[in-house]
Amino acid sequence: MSTRKKxxxxxxxxxxxxxxxxxxxxxxxxxxxxxxxxxxxxxxxxLLEVEKLTINGYTIDFENGNLNGLTTGELSSL
Incomplete structure (x- = not known):
């Protein structure tokens, strides 16, 4: 058992x-x-000030504070 303080x-x-x-x-x-x-x-x-962002050819939209256009599956394949 660890005695390290968290x-x-x-x-x-x-x-x-x-x-x-x-x-x-x-x-x-x-x-x-x-x-x-x-x-x-x-x-x-x-990043908060932009509406559209392109990362490695993937377009990411920031609409109403939501992140659309990129999934975690796509991130793991990069």
Whole structure:
């Protein structure tokens, strides 16, 4: 039986106690993570703004918030 916790809280880091090199490393990781989150949010927002989208020759329609034109069977065959 596993003793691993399912809901692990993020580790808190006190930047005042870290060395300058560790601060730079931590801040670079945080910056990269935030940049990726922003890019992902922009990508999903751009998908919401289009009405028709073509992926690998398949046309996908966004009508009334519903996704029409692509099934999971088609996705697994790609």
């Amino acid at each position: 809901n692990q809280k993020p580790k808190k880091i006190n930047l005042l106690t870290l060395s300058a090199a560790k601060k730079v490393c931590v801040l670079q990781k945080v910056k990269e993570s935030l940049k990726l989150q922003r890019l992902e949010a922009e990508f999903w927002q751009s």
